[in-house]
Amino acid sequence: MKSILNRINVESIEFESGTNEAFVTCQISQGADTYRTELIVNHTDINRLIGRLQQLASNTDVMSCFENIQLADGNQLYSMECEKSGLGNLWIEHIEFNAPLRQIRA
Secondary structure, eight states: OOEEEEEEEEEEEEEETTOSEEEEEEEEEETTEEEEEEEEEEHHHHHHHHHHHHHHTTTSOGGGGOEEEEOTTSOEEEEEETTTTTOTTOEEEEEEESSOOEEEOO
């Protein structure tokens, strides 16, 4: 089941090598409501999201904005804070995710 979001503003992206999921902290705007949430998405959809960020920030290499941290178990942790990278106020319009989204919302 595809998920379509009206507008999303990515605050951070974090994922670990060797896993199939990424964590995205963001603001989502659906109709008149805007809320902060964390999404858990698969790597196909995170690639789609990064691609859309790259389209909006054509003067920035989005992939170079990720910090790479070596973990004790040999995996790598990739993390990007959009505000620190100059990508903090980019709203992506009508993004579609192929896999069902899992959302953590307070």
